[in-house]
Amino acid sequence: MIPPTPHPLSEVAAKELTADELATLKRNWQAVMADVTAAANACGRDPTAITIIGVTKYVDEPLTAGLIQCGCCDLGENRPQLLSRKAEALTDGSSPTWHMIGHLQTNKVRRVLRYRPVIHSVDSQRLLDMIAQESERAKIQTECLLEVNISGDESKTGMTPEQIRDVLGASKSLSIQITGLMAMAGRGSDSETARQHFRQVRELRDELQDCFDHPLPQLSMGMSGDFGEAIKEGATMVRIGSRIFAGLLEKNS
Ligand SMILES: *Cc1c(COP(=O)(O)O)cnc(C)c1O
Numbered sequence: 001m002i003p004p005t006p007h008p009l010s011e012v013a014a015k016e017l018t019a020d021e022l023a024t025l026k027r028n029w030q031a032v033m034a035d036v037t038a039a040a041n042a043c044g045r046d047p048t049a050i051t052i053i054g055v056t057k058y059v060d061e062p063l064t065a066g067l068i069q070c071g072c073c074d075l076g077e078n079r080p081q082l083l084s085r086k087a088e089a090l091t092d093g094s095s096p097t098w099h100m101i102g103h104l105q106t107n108k109v110r111r112v113l114r115y116r117p118v119i120h121s122v123d124s125q126r127l128l129d130m131i132a133q134e135s136e137r138a139k140i141q142t143e144c145l146l147e148v149n150i151s152g153d154e155s156k157t158g159m160t161p162e163q164i165r166d167v168l169g170a171s172k173s174l175s176i177q178i179t180g181l182m183a184m185a186g187r188g189s190d191s192e193t194a195r196q197h198f199r200q201v202r203e204l205r206d207e208l209q210d211c212f213d214h215p216l217p218q219l220s221m222g223m224s225g226d227f228g229e230a231i232k233e234g235a236t237m238v239r240i241g242s243r244i245f246a247g248l249l250e251k252n253s
């Protein structure tokens with residue numbers, strides 16, 4: 001595989017931001033980091049065991065680059081086209097790590113794998129097979145999370161717990177590494193309901209680990225409105241977008 005050409009461009013792209021915009025972004029990012037740390041400490045967890053994924057799907061290259069400049073090393077996108085475009089424009093070789101968090105069509109897999117993303121949104125056996133095939137072809141190993149529809153919402157993507165069992169039972173390829181589960185709380189959940197959904201995800205993970213003797217350390221759950229609940233239930237990756245870009249979207253959306 002030919003690695004993406006290194007572009008030290010994030011610094012250049014971030015220069016398009018005004019000083020005010022950059023200051024707001026920095027303040028938001030630091031506030032989110034402080035809140036994640038406080039949530040972890042409040043339940044006796046190590047804050048450094050929680051990765052904050054800055055979800056940049058709302059913004060263009062300059063604000064994405066600005067977030068990298070603030071020190072965010074993990075970026076999430078929900079559309080393969082946008083992930084590719086930004087990775088192409090901003091990647092500087094090793095950092096950031098890209099996270100594919102939205103539905104991925106099988107015909108887009110080859111392209112996004114160029115940027116070595118963690119794929120959180122594996123929602124079918126077919127998609128996992130394609131990721132395995134394309135990873136093998138590129139001679140890479142791809143980290144994948146299985147997306148579970150824990151709330152049972154028809155509007156939500158993800159697999160049922162039964163489908164997750166089938167996929168995990170069938171997974172044999174050495175070119176993929178399934179490291180955990182990803183989930184969203186049901187739409188419009190209050191914090192107590194969200195916490196129950198996250199607890200169910202953790203319990204499902206515990207059960208799968210035992211049943212398949214397969215370590216699943218990662219739990220990708222929690223967004224701007226509910227990451228506190230997710231951290232209480234063991235989230236290791238929180239996906240935060242609107243909190244980070246608060247006050248900055250008017251111009252860029
Ligand atoms: C947009 C998005 C997020 C971030 O949501 P915010 O509420 O803006 O923090 C997290 N996860 C997924 C899958 C998303 O699509």
